[in-house]
Every structure is written in C-alpha cells, then in structure tokens.
Amino acid sequence: MQARSALFDVYGDHLRARGSEAPVAAVVRMLDPVGIAAPAVRTAISRMVMQGWLEPVQLSGARGYRTTERANRRLDEAGHRIYRRRVPTWDGRWQLVFIQAPERPTRARLRADLTFVGYAELVDNVWVSPFPRVELDSVLERAGATARTAWADRFDPEPTGAWDLSTLRSSYDGWLESADGLVDHHLDAHDDEDEAAFAARFHLVHEWRKFLFADPGLPDELLPDDWPGGDAAALFATEATRLKPGADRFVARCLGA
Numbered sequence: 001m002q003a004r005s006a007l008f009d010v011y012g013d014h015l016r017a018r019g020s021e022a023p024v025a026a027v028v029r030m031l032d033p034v035g036i037a038a039p040a041v042r043t044a045i046s047r048m049v050m051q052g053w054l055e056p057v058q059l060s061g062a063r064g065y066r067t068t069e070r071a072n073r074r075l076d077e078a079g080h081r082i083y084r085r086r087v088p089t090w091d092g093r094w095q096l097v098f099i100q101a102p103e104r105p106t107r108a109r110l111r112a113d114l115t116f117v118g119y120a121e122l123v124d125n126v127w128v129s130p131f132p133r134v135e136l137d138s139v140l141e142r143a144g145a146t147a148r149t150a151w152a153d154r155f156d157p158e159p160t161g162a163w164d165l166s167t168l169r170s171s172y173d174g175w176l177e178s179a180d181g182l183v184d185h186h187l188d189a190h191d192d193e194d195e196a197a198f199a200a201r202f203h204l205v206h207e208w209r210k211f212l213f214a215d216p217g218l219p220d221e222l223l224p225d226d227w228p229g230g231d232a233a234a235l236f237a238t239e240a241t242r243l244k245p246g247a248d249r250f251v252a253r254c255l256g257a
Contacts (some may be wrong), residue, residue: 001206003044006036008053009206011067012075014251021066022255023059029254033190033199070138077117077135081212082205083240084233088131090219093153097127097136100146110143118216120162128159130219160222168214172228175207179235182207183243194253197246204243208236 010030015022022030024045028038045065048054053071057064067075097119099110111121117135119127132149140147183200190196215229223229 001035003031003036003040004048005206006031006034006202007041007044007048008075008078009202009209011054011071012079013202013205014247016067016072016075016079018251018255019066020072021057021059021064023062023064025062026254027065030198030251033195033250034202073135073138078209078212081217082209083237087217090130090221093130093151094155094159095129095132096122096150096152097129098148098150099125099127099140103144106143106145110139110145113139113142116213120159120216122159122162128162129216130222131217158222160218163216163218164214165223168211169228171211171214172232175211175232176228176235179204179207179232179239183239192250194246194250197243198250201240201243201247204236204239208240 007027010027011020014030024042027045028041031041032038045054049056049065052068054065055068057066097114113135114121114127117133117139118131119129119133119136122128136147136149183204186200186203187196190199220227
C-alpha cells in the first residue's frame with residue numbers, strides 16, 4: 001500500500017467529517033497500524049502539498065495539514081461512489097465527450113482521471129458515460145484540455161464494451177470470496193479492539209476503493225441479471241458499518257492525543 005493512497009483514505013474516510021484536518025502526529029499514529037511508517041507518511045504529505053491536495057495549518061500549536069477544496073471535491077465524489085450514496089436514474093442517453101488532444105505530458109493523467117470519474121474511451125479522444133460526471137470540468141482544466149459534449153439517445157449495440165466488464169466481474173467474484181478473510185486477518189492481528197477495527201476497516205475500504213478505477217457505475221438496465229456487483233457492495237456496506245464504531249473511537253483517540 002502506498003503512503004499517498006493511504007493518506008487519501010484517511011482524509012476521505014475519517015477526517016472529512018472532522019474538519020478535513022489533523023496534526024501530523026495524529027496522521028502518523030493512525031497509519032501505523034496499517035503498516036505505513038512515519039517517514040513515508042511525511043514524504044507523501046510533502047508531495048501532496050506540492051500537488052495541491054493538502055495545505056499546512058496550525059492546530060493548537062501543532063503542525064498539521066488540511067485538504068484543499070480541490071481535494072475535498074475529489075474525496076466527496078469518491079465517497080458518494082464508495083458508499084453508493086447517490087445512484088442516479090438513467091434516462092437512456094449517453095454523454096459523449098470529444099477531447100481536444102492535450103499536450104503530451106498531461107495525456108496519461110487525463111486518461112487516468114477520466115477513467116477514475118467513470119468515462120471510457122469509445123474511439124480516440126471520444127469518451128462516453130451514461131451520466132454526466134461532476135468532475136469533468138476540473139479534470140479537463142487540470143490537464144489543460146478542452147472538450148465538446150453531446151448526447152446520444154441511440155446506440156446499436158450499447159457502448160458497454162468500452163469497459164472491460166469481464167475483468168470487472170472476475171474482480172467482484174474475487175472480492176466476494178476474500179473480503180471476510182481480509183477483515184478477520186486484521187481483526188486478529190491487533191490486541192487493541194478499536195485499533196483492530198480501524199485496521200480492518202481501513203484495508204476493507206482501501207481494497208474496495210480500487211473498484212472506483214474500474215467500475216463506471218453503469219445502470220442496472222445495462223448489466224447482466226447475475227451481475228455480482230450488487231452482492232459485493234452489500235457485503236462491503238455490512239462490514240464497513242459493523243467496524244465503524246471501533247474505528248471511530250480509535251481515530252478520536254489519535255486526534256485527542
């Protein structure tokens with residue numbers, strides 16, 4: 001697990017509801033049970049400041065960091081998708097985004113960001129999504145790219161083949177087989193019950209979060225009847241809810257210290 005990714009998880013899943021800020025010492029303490037060493041945390045924080053995700057702040061005389069508005073938008077959107085707080089109704093149309101080819105140094109980032117927020121490339125520089133994504137403008141701005149958008153109400157066949165649904169199905173099947181073992185492993189690895197709950201929930205969310213890069217959240221109408229994503233999401237929600245009280249107590253303890 002990379003320290004940068006772990007920091008996004010900490011700020012998004014635990015600190016966003018607590019003012020989106022924390023002393024460095026508290027963040028180091030929170031990431032210790034999940035195997036991220038203090039030097040790696042500090043290095044990742046410095047890089048995230050340079051990248052515009054974090055900003056320094058003084059907290060009761062201690063040095064700390066707060067997420068920027070840009071980071072908050074990304075974390076909130078990710079949170080909605082992770083916990084499926086907003087499931088839009090599909091009106092049968094597809095949004096098409098025609099990208100003005102960006103400068104070469106930013107192309108890879110643009111592709112990664114568009115995929116992350118739920119688009120797939122239909123043909124060169126033409127991206128498709130069943131829903132408009134709220135982050136589209138900021139993704140384009142960050143890459144220095146421009147685009148035109150259009151709506152299509154008829155595809156034959158539907159453009160679901162732009163996503164690798166076969167691999168995604170296998171990933172969901174694997175999640176259903178391994179999630180319980182993942183939680184039990186981390187619950188058994190810590191003597192402190194709250195720390196164990198935090199570590200177990202942290203790894204659960206971290207692994208589930210990977211689906212954000214692969215699952216565009218296609219409407220049920222476009223998925224097979226036996227699609228495993230729903231069962232996987234239900235298992236995640238049940239385990240995340242069960243572990244949350246202990247994890248919250250551990251976070252409060254770290255911040256209080």
